[in-house]
Amino acid sequence: MTDTRLHADEVNRTFGDVAALTAVNLDVPAAAVTALVGPNGSGKTTLLRLLAGLDEPTAGTVAYHGPAATREVGYLPQRPSFRPGFTVAETLGFYARLVDDDPDRLVERVGLSAAADRRIEALSGGMTRLVGVAQSLAGSPPVVVLDEPGSGLDPEATARVFDVVERLAADGRTVVISSHDLALVERTADCVAVLDGGELVAHDSPAGLRASWGGPLVETVVDHVDGITTTPADEDTTAQASITGTDTTREADQ
């Protein structure tokens, strides 16, 4: 059985009268890439923010079950932006100082050593995204949450970012991403959680989803999400996993 790093239990999140998430149950396995997919407005970013501890559910709980760490969850926003006038090394040096980390390690981790002395504002979109990924790794958080790490990038840059994502999971880190690029998700993710209208309509491995929906994700997910008529074969999407280490739970204000 795989360890669970994050567990969302009956999570609801509303903004005024709008329900962004409804009764979401999700286990995020350790040392794996979990991808949240779904159309715009399906609740991906809301769920990511809850998993990253940046927001609190209106009802339900989100729990971190991992080792004690200075920084439990690293986060890459959808459009990372940094203070202009600083180099890549200086920017990452700032974040590294906050958690006693080595900025050179962060720069090397995302393959930006050659650009370490370049100004942030002179970087391409892909390189800026990699700086954001490196920032999310400062302090070696056991969990890294990346909000659409490939959006707005050309295919080459997207592939480079996803290569880094794959390596993070291979090194034992728990990675949660959201993405619209289903081909890359199918190639990279170990688990796929499909959201639609704020509800979790499927949660399985890419192979499991292929088997239950009868085709590659690229061809089937959107159809199923649009139609929402098929229930995935594996309904045990919220099974409890063995829990070790430090538990941190964020729950709705009572």
Next chain:
Amino acid sequence: MTRFAALRPALAATRAVGERELIAVVRSRTYWLLTAGVGVVVASVAAAGSGVDTGYVPTVVDLLVPTEVLVPAVAFAVGYRVIADDDRRGTLTVLETYPVPSSAYVLGVYLGRLAAVLAAVSIPLILVGGYVAASAGPASPVFATHGGVDSPALYGRFLGSTALLAAAALAVALAASAVSGSRRRALVAGLLGLVAVVAGGDLGLLAAVNAGVVGSDTLSSVLAASPTSAYRGLVFETVVAVAVERSPGAVAVGPAVAGLVGWTLFSLLVATVAVSRR
């Protein structure tokens, strides 16, 4: 010891944020233009008056009113959008995933920017003081401060009072920046804060006196609630009073310092609460 150990990460974060802010400001061309502008204004005002050829106290009298406007203006220019920009870039969101309390972030921004503001304001004033020392200062380096003796110490008090005004004005600017959600709103909030600091307090007090809400017996204490009145009172009491007898209704030193420190602490608290609620 344990409490200090618990504070260490927050202090380290404050230092990291503060150094980043100072570097960011010092690398900005706008900051150097601003500093040069302050230098030109201060030098022009000093040259236009006769104080620099007479002594430190006359120079302070010449510089007092322009400084009341100039210092808050510099503080707002340096601080009005810094927190709003960090919010817009997503930096505040990202920092929530770090062990950085909102108070450590706000204090770091404040201290880093304050160092820049103090440098921009005090360097031209120190240069003017140096000119006074070379051209009109007392023949002997007297540092006495009792009535009737002009001395560099009095000019030092003027600089200290000006630093307190700068500290209060910058804190108000950061509070305005923190409560506004966008750069445009930050500009509007900053301008409103600037007007409030420079004139709003005085106008409010004037209205209160006219309405009879504030009487002459309480005027001295109430004046300290306005940053510029507190600053003016502080300079009058600690510098100008050497040459001019204290007038009734002038702000006493204690309430004046308390007023400026109060504005600083209250504004930093507002900024911290605003950042933590984002």
